[in-house]
Amino acid sequence: MRNVLTIAGKELRGFFASPMGWVIMGLFALLFGYFFLAHLDYFVGQSMQAQQGGGPVNVNQFMIRPLLQNVALINLFLLPMITMRAYAEEKRSGTIELLLTSPVTDLQIILGKFLGVLGFYAALLAVTMLYIGILFVFGNPEWKPVLTGYFGLLLMGGCFLSVGLFISSTTKNQVVAGAATFVVFLLLWIISWLGQSAGPAVASLLDYLSIVWHFDDFGKGVIDTKHVIYYLSFITFGLFLTLKSVDTERWRG
């Protein structure tokens, strides 16, 4: 465990020791801020209409939930940039030789790297909480659905990151890793589109496979074990693939 934390700490420090981490964090905050503004605008419009007639509008339902769902979109573009260097850069610069000849197991290295990128992603999410905080200052939203929403975002991001780690472990080239990760993320997202023209059985299967579909309930404030298990098994599978990829690489040299 100590080895895992050592590597996680090194990964995390790597983000903040270079401009890259700060740039990604800034861009993440910028995009989230834009979505925040857009949704706030919409919500204010809805509230105006509600005052002239119709039921009251709920800030959780009309503002926070769609806002958090939009984070999936930001993830799609920015998370590949977090994971693409994780292995590719170590392979290119040769530092992978240090890790693989140190008395640590492959699994410890992979878990360390995963915790490192997850930690950075959590830091990105933490910044967005500032925006949500504004709503708490000026409004009266419920905090529990916000919390489950963030929990869901962390799990969803974890899936993306585990796949990203795997793709990064297959190449020396960061650009290849980043591009491939982006494409895979996108496919994992839009996989459910096909379901609309297929039969209901296929549709529900494809829905089930879509990473983003599973997030819905978290946004509503529901923690369904079905979704938690999906995300956790997805992450495990991604890390397993990474493990196998690193192992194969060793044998091939």
Add this chain to the structure above:
Amino acid sequence: MIEVQHLTKRYGPFTAVDDVSFRAEKGEILGLLGPNGAGKTTTMRVLTGYMPATEGSVTVAGYDVFANPIEAKRKVGYLPETPPLYPDMTVREYLTFVAKLKLPASVSKAERVSRVNGVMAKTNITDMAKRHCSKLSKGYKQRVGLAQALIHDPEVLILDEPTAGLDPKQIIEVRDLIRALAGEHTVVLSTHILPEVSQTCQRVVIINRGRVVAVDTPDNLTRQLKGSATLYVQVDAAGDDAAAVLSGITGVRQVSELDRHEQMVGFEVAADTERDIRRDVARVVVDKGWGLLELRPLRLSLEDIFLQLTTDESASAPVQVQATDAAPAVAAHESEQPHA
């Protein structure tokens, strides 16, 4: 300390290392010598547990690197060809990170700090502690790489071309450091620079195309492959009969003219090894009234042996002293071998 038995490593159809066996005793410096692409790096990577062997076994400090990788890796310090530095870390941060990875969990923080300080002092990089690794010169990078390999005080040090790309002064420093490390550490280093081997190593394993072609001490290799004692004699104002006169000396087998500048003539004089003919040669020259400008043994340098061993077919043929002057060892410091 290190035992390599029938090590074979294949990359797909390509055999990088073919049935290599050698051993290194505790405290010795073993040199892996071979042209680029001979399989030195692959051999070292197997030794360090970076990659598994296709066949054969490697035991380091009593542990099989494949069966007990973690224990074996605790005993090994490895400096790859390019020092594995993280550009964004300072030297101290980097060494602390490596110390955390390589030292067992039982080592206290204070102990870790003193280890980091210790290796920085040993490799002379204390001044650079706060500098980022990306800002270091090649020589300092190499030293930080060496410090990294030493941090857990390993019994075995594996250094892949430790002096590559350094300037002559740095090369001497690194060599001195390596020599100082031997004794308490067993060192395996690879190189394609021959003088390095004769200056630092106690034993040499010459590898070519993945196979071991010779294992011995540098001195033995030189002696063993030398068929006869050969002298270079340069005389001044000699008559045309000079070659014949030299041939007349007892024990001389062959005399051939190497160079001639006006009055000065240089001869290569081959003689039986049992007899030291230098006195005789000098006396004859003086008796004849010629000027003796130069008289020195033409040694078969490690270079010649290396070329002989690593050039096809000629490996088993008797080694002849090259007609050309045995190049001073320093000249080959930075130059690549023609076979590289």
